[in-house]
Amino acid sequence: MEKIIIFGVSQLASLAHFYFEHDSPHEVVAFTLDKEYITENEFRGLPVIAFDEIEGLYPPSQYKMFLPISFKQMNFLRKRKYEQAKQKGYQCVSYISSKATTWPDLDVGENCFIFEDNTIQPFVKIGNNCVLWSGNHIGHHTEIRDHVFITSQVVISGCCIIEENAFFGVNATIRDETTIGKGTLVGMGANITKDTPEYSIWIGAKSAMREDKSIDIDSISHKTKG
Incomplete structure (x- = not known):
């Protein structure tokens, strides 16, 4: 042990x-x-x-x-x-939940934290120091590079490249064969259908509270530079 x-x-x-x-x-x-x-x-x-x-x-x-x-x-x-x-000379271990769906060819680096109910398809490569919270889908032949954080219920389709330091909010969806640039912030509920530049911000569903306490949902599909 x-x-x-x-x-x-x-x-x-x-x-x-x-x-x-x-x-x-x-x-x-x-x-x-x-x-x-x-x-x-x-x-x-x-x-x-x-x-x-x-x-x-x-x-x-x-x-x-x-x-x-x-x-x-x-x-x-x-x-x-x-x-x-x-x-300091330490080797860093990774944790992959036994309740995640993975295959024997999964390539995972050091210091990764992969929670339960992640579905990770064949030929996926995950770099060092990544976090995949519960309930995500990572499509086949996708490469997730170092220092990425994926929250929950995120769908990353097949053959994507996720560059370093990217962040994905809950329920974000990434189209197949898409490259997410370094340091990109993909907001909650955002749908990404094309490559993103480095350090860009992509906003998904935006909620605002009115005085009557109802919720106004304004779907936004544009980006602003970070």
Whole structure:
């Protein structure tokens, strides 16, 4: 049983601990966090160690790491901490739910967090440090590159290329053979039918609350530059 350290004490970190505890051959032995953010020395019954001291107590020759960090700063925060862990010499593990639908040829990099009910078709390639929340469809021969965050109920059709640091909101849909540019933000409910430029924002269904508390749905199909 491989022993791992989880970065963070957030809800995502507690979810990661739960999944590893119940659906993984790994043993979580500690949590780690940047020193200035530590307020308690224990989380979920395990020690919390300062990140700048972690390799002295849990050397990378004996322990691995998992960094379940959110999409803040368009995934660049997660990218930065992942790269810092790699600089310290840690190998980062991935978690793939046993309740996800996958095939034996699935190619997944390090530090990926793939939740239940994802359907990942044959010949899909997923890079390092990606998050696929529950209930997505990833079509055949699609390549998802590093540091991507896909929320829930997203449909990415076959033969797509998803460049680094892209983000997908709930219920977004991507047409087959489409390239999503680096740092693209695909909003909730957006339908993408053509390639997107880098760092663009694509807005889907937009909700606004009126004074009478009814909801006005205004479907928008344009983009604004980020």
